[in-house]
Amino acid sequence: MQQFDNKTALVTGAGSGIGAVVAKALARAGARVVLVDVAASGQATADGINAEGGKALFQQCDIQDSASVAAAVGAAVAHFGGIDIAVNNAAIDPEVAPVAEWDEAVMERILAINVKGMFLCLKHEIAQMLEQGGGAIVNLASAAGVVGVANKPAYTASKHAVVGLTKASALQYAPRGLRINAVCPGAVDTPMLAENLPPGVDKSVIGANHPIGRLATSAEVAEAILWLCSDSASYVVGHALTVDGGLTIQ
Template sequence: MQQFDNKIALVTGAGSGIGAAVAKALAASGARVAAVDVTPGGQVTVDTIKASGGEAIFLQCDIQDSAAVADAVAKTVAQFGGLDIAVNNAGVDPEVAPEADWDETAMERILSINIKGLFLCMKHEIAHMVGQGSGAIVNLASAAGVVGVANKPAYTASKHAVVGLTKASALQYAARGIRINAVCPGAVDTPMLDHNLPPGVDKSLIAANHPINRLASPEEITQAILWLCSESASYVVGHSLTVDGGLTVQ
């Protein structure tokens, strides 16, 4: 377990799944955590952290709204005195459909949340980190950001964009003390996966697509994220770390 004593962290999408696991793990490792989510689920995460003796606040925020994101970052800094770590996890994974069947409005929503939203988070996080001359940012991409995924055109495009945004921003800010990296998970056993399973498809079929023959737990992805946030990864810049049970090796 990495240690983050006296570090201040902001985690988006902290209401469930990977985001909740990351927020709890950071708090358990000594960080003070701003749990950001568009739903009240973020408060549940904060209550769990506080019940375990950790320090956290819930900030309800739609990451598509630049002013709301700026306010969340400002409130984090005001509450805790800075911002050392940001984990940009919030995103959506839509139902499966081929390109010809996709609705334009649905496509715009996926790209707005997964690309624009992540961009806005980095924009406001970096603006503070530049002032203090340090920081670590981890963006949640996907194995779908490394390879193509049939019947998931918008999601695949959005996660390729996350990888690109991560690389471009990492190059821009590495010399200014800010490390920016991404994690690319395979299928993870979360409420999002349950919600987006196609009719008639069991999770065991998804697991069987991975050479390791099982789904990841949110905690397994969390450990990779925490490593990238830590001083143990102090020379890692612009990397997209696949944590996918061998999915993209095939």
């Protein structure tokens, strides 16, 4: 377990799934954690961390809105003095359909959250970290940001964009003390996966498509994220780390 004593971390999409697990893991490792989510469920996660002796703050935020993201970063600064770590996890994955049958409005919503939202988070986090003299950022991409995924064109496009944003930002800001990387999970056993399974498809079928033969747990993805946030990864810059049970090497 990496240690983050006297560090402040901001985690988006922290109300459930990977984000909630990452927030709890950071808190257990000593970090002060700002949980950011559009859903009020993030408050329960923050309350649980505080009840266990950690330090957590929930900030409701719509990452599609620049002022809302700025307010979340501002809350971290006001309550904990700054941001040393950011984990940009918030995203949606609602569609399963081929391109020719796919709803344009759904595409716009996916890109607004997964790409524009990621950009706005980076914009405001980087500005704050530059004032402090450095920091570490991990963006949640996907195996779908490395390879194509049939019937998920918008999600695939959005996660390729996340990898591109990560690399461009990392190149720009590495000389100024920021390390920016991405994690690219395969299928993870989360509420979002369960909600977006195709009709009649069990999640075990999705897991069986991975060479390792199963879905990832959120905890396994969190371990990779915490490593990238830590001093143990001090020379890792602009990397898209696959945590996918071998999915992308088939």
